[in-house]
Amino acid sequence: MRFHLPSLKKGNGKSKKAGSVKERNRIASLDKKKARAGWLFVLPFILGFLLIYIPIVWQSIQLSFSHINYIQGGGYDLQNVMFENYKNALQDPEFLNILWAGMKSMILEIPAILFFSLFVAILLNQKMIGRAAFRAIFFIPVILATGLISSIDYSQGNAAQNVSGISTGSSSSPSIVTASDIESLFSNMIVGTQLVNIVKDFANNIFDIVNRSGVQMLIFLAGLQGISPSVYESCEMEGASAWETFWKITLPMISPMILVNFVYTLIDSFTAESNKVMQYIKVVFQQVGGPEKSSAMSWFYFLVVILTVAVFGAIIGRLVFYQRRD
Amino acid sequence: MNKDTTQTVVKRESKNSIRVEFDRTPLIDRIRAKYFSLYFLKKAAWYIFRLLFLIGIAYIVLYPFIYKISASFMSPSDFDDVTVSLIPRSPTLNTYKAIISENGYFKALGNTFLLAGSCAILQTFVCCIIGYGFAKFKFKGNKILFALVIFTMVVPHTTLKLALQYEFRNFDILGIFNFLGGGVIEGINILDETYVRLNNTFWPLWILSATGLAFKNGLYIYMFRQYFKGVPDELEESAYVDGSGVFKTFVKIILPMAIPMLVTVFLFSFSWQWTDNFYTSLFFTTSGTKLMNSIIEVPKSLLVNLPTAADQYQNAIRNTCGLLIIAPLVIIYVFAQKFLIQGIERTGITG
Numbered sequence: 001m002r003f004h005l006p007s008l009k010k011g012n013g014k015s016k017k018a019g020s021v022k023e024r025n026r027i028a029s030l031d032k033k034k035a036r037a038g039w040l041f042v043l044p045f046i047l048g049f050l051l052i053y054i055p056i057v058w059q060s061i062q063l064s065f066s067h068i069n070y071i072q073g074g075g076y077d078l079q080n081v082m083f084e085n086y087k088n089a090l091q092d093p094e095f096l097n098i099l100w101a102g103m104k105s106m107i108l109e110i111p112a113i114l115f116f117s118l119f120v121a122i123l124l125n126q127k128m129i130g131r132a133a134f135r136a137i138f139f140i141p142v143i144l145a146t147g148l149i150s151s152i153d154y155s156q157g158n159a160a161q162n163v164s165g166i167s168t169g170s171s172s173s174p175s176i177v178t179a180s181d182i183e184s185l186f187s188n189m190i191v192g193t194q195l196v197n198i199v200k201d202f203a204n205n206i207f208d209i210v211n212r213s214g215v216q217m218l219i220f221l222a223g224l225q226g227i228s229p230s231v232y233e234s235c236e237m238e239g240a241s242a243w244e245t246f247w248k249i250t251l252p253m254i255s256p257m258i259l260v261n262f263v264y265t266l267i268d269s270f271t272a273e274s275n276k277v278m279q280y281i282k283v284v285f286q287q288v289g290g291p292e293k294s295s296a297m298s299w300f301y302f303l304v305v306i307l308t309v310a311v312f313g314a315i316i317g318r319l320v321f322y323q324r325r326d
Numbered sequence: 327m328n329k330d331t332t333q334t335v336v337k338r339e340s341k342n343s344i345r346v347e348f349d350r351t352p353l354i355d356r357i358r359a360k361y362f363s364l365y366f367l368k369k370a371a372w373y374i375f376r377l378l379f380l381i382g383i384a385y386i387v388l389y390p391f392i393y394k395i396s397a398s399f400m401s402p403s404d405f406d407d408v409t410v411s412l413i414p415r416s417p418t419l420n421t422y423k424a425i426i427s428e429n430g431y432f433k434a435l436g437n438t439f440l441l442a443g444s445c446a447i448l449q450t451f452v453c454c455i456i457g458y459g460f461a462k463f464k465f466k467g468n469k470i471l472f473a474l475v476i477f478t479m480v481v482p483h484t485t486l487k488l489a490l491q492y493e494f495r496n497f498d499i500l501g502i503f504n505f506l507g508g509g510v511i512e513g514i515n516i517l518d519e520t521y522v523r524l525n526n527t528f529w530p531l532w533i534l535s536a537t538g539l540a541f542k543n544g545l546y547i548y549m550f551r552q553y554f555k556g557v558p559d560e561l562e563e564s565a566y567v568d569g570s571g572v573f574k575t576f577v578k579i580i581l582p583m584a585i586p587m588l589v590t591v592f593l594f595s596f597s598w599q600w601t602d603n604f605y606t607s608l609f610f611t612t613s614g615t616k617l618m619n620s621i622i623e624v625p626k627s628l629l630v631n632l633p634t635a636a637d638q639y640q641n642a643i644r645n646t647c648g649l650l651i652i653a654p655l656v657i658i659y660v661f662a663q664k665f666l667i668q669g670i671e672r673t674g675i676t677g
Contacts, residue, residue: 031464037572038463042471045456045547048537049474056489057481120383123376135663136656137384140391142594143655147601148619152648210386218590219549221666225586226556256552263476264545271482278482298485305480322555 064296085296092284095297098276099304109209110265112202114258117213121220122250135221141214212268216261223257224250252321259320263313270305277301391649397642398422398649405635405642421628421646428625430616431650438600438618439654441528446596448535449543450588456538457550458576462562472551479544484604491608494530530609531599541598541605546591553587554580589665597655622647 039046064086067079089095124135144150227250235245271278281301285294348356360366393412398421400414407415425431460472483490534540538547557580565575581588599605603619610617624643 034463034572035465038459038465038468041455041459041463044452044536045475045538046471048534048539049478052493052533052537053478053539056486056493059489059492060486120380123380126376128373128376132660132663134380134384135666136660137387139593139656139659139663140387140652143597143601143652147598147603148622148651149601149648151603152622152644207386210383215594218593222549222586222590223553225666226553226583253556256556257549260545260548260552263548264479267479271480273484302480306477309476309480323558 060295061299063292064299067292085292086300088293089297089300092293092297095277095280095284098280099301102270102276103308106266106269109205109269110262112205112209113213113216113265114261116209117216117261118220118254118258120213121217121224122246124217124221125224138214138217141211142218144211144214212265215268216265219257219261219264220254223254227253253323255320256322259313259316262316263309266309266312267305270301270308394642394645394649397638398646400642402630402639405639421643422650424625424628425621425643425647425650428627429621429623429647431621434616434618434621435654437615441531441617442596442599444528445531445535445540445599446592448532449538449540449546449595450592452536452538453543453546453591454550454581454584454588455576457547458554458580460547460551461554461557462559475538475544475547478539479542479548483541487608494533494609527609531605535595540595541602542594546595549591550584550587553584557583586666589662593659593662596658600655601651618651621650 065080065082067081067084069079120138124131124138128134231249231253232245235249240248269275273279281294281298284290284297287293351359396412396414399417399419400410401416401418401420403416404410404414409415456475460468460475531540535543538544561579562575565579566572570578600618606617606619622644624640628639628643630639
């Protein structure tokens, strides 16, 4: 489908050398035009990345490859030591243990958050009494997740257990269910303690999961608006059940947003300030020779995160359905 | 003509027959048919389950707030009284009044509204453009550039804290200002320094917003990209065939379709900028501009000597500050969520 410029030029007949450059610009192929427009659309990001982001990141990366020599009377000097800081970081057994434990806990948490937020988003998309109120309530975790409010809760810490024994902070989640509750529930059935523990963990984590899935819920809700109502209408006409409609229409159409939410949840649980590894990196920063080691640690950690995102993102990305021809 | 009349006759007859049948069935049978059918039972069970489920989750979300709200109305004597647990004995609005008047709540509200509003509009628009560029145009380096977006998502700004602060305190892109030489600007004042001091202004956050680098902007770009990827190409192609350019198509066809996404991203960026503590404490080092993070303190008139419950009282006051910060956001959300309604015809394509 490319237009060949030479043949067009012949057709015009009047093009001299001076005019040909102008013409080349005017009759660029559609692909070229679109590529140029694409660059224009992405330009703000490219500019920001080159001019602002790289200089900022560069300092931090540089630090991870250097040794700081403090000069007496203030100031310091960076000495290049190549991979020594990375060696130190990787020889820290605690770092690897925490990293591994954190990754294991995500295997259950992330699907739980995704399922829960999709389910609630579908509910909140249906017409019902008090929908605005419910939506407003489910929006609150988004505000609480970052910034001032969590810092208020954090500063009060555990000391602020109030009069009636109700916890004041959303950061400290009281255990709703204990193992004995579950055991008494399952006492008639024959189940292992392992299962009891898993159920108990889920029940107690619901606090955490609800508070962490606010963002995902809103993203799903916005994604659900994009599904044309006429598709559902025709489904109803053809006699599809709600179950079939979910699997055949809603799930494929929302799948691009599932990928976004998966990647976001993964990154968010890796890099949130409550993450064990991030906390450990902060602790290491305070030690002697800590700044270099902790920056090496964090860059190694980000590499691990990016690889995880790339691997799982590619797997899930293959299952995503886009409404297009090719 | 003939065909038409027969059709209307048939219609009227069938309508009549339904009515006659309806009138002949006794009331009890009618009720039984309506309310004891499997269809109705299924629907009712679903409604009840849905309501209970949502109320349960709403309770979990609101649970920490129950005490905070009740404590915000308590007077100091209620904190000393052991018998008072949830319902204040002598309710008062003094806590709210003191915070609003003494901590400069409305001034902070105005400033934060300006900052959060301008940043949110910028971020929403810029991320929408970038996301559209990634989703719909094939150009060399598209995938690599998008990987860089993911990279900016992964590295948290808290790790880059010092470098960020330094960058904007001595703002000078590639030494341009240095090259131009001489006095450059602080706000408007010309100094003998070869860079721009941008801290204590809105500029650092505006610059970050305009380049898609502000808080969680990678997520917004990703959201828009995925959303636009789901839009069929035929839509734009038909606009191109009708003679509309790339940018006109974007404004006239694409933007109206992305309203739910735009609203969601706006809400995210607005509320995160509103409750932000990290950037405001990083870029606003002097106390010139009063923002939301500076109202969280105990007003002087409320510094009472409580023998047993001093800590609890102060925490309650801080929580009340938190409630005052959240309240405008929830109100804005209630209005904005009206745009999150299904019904925009997306495809516009038949066949």
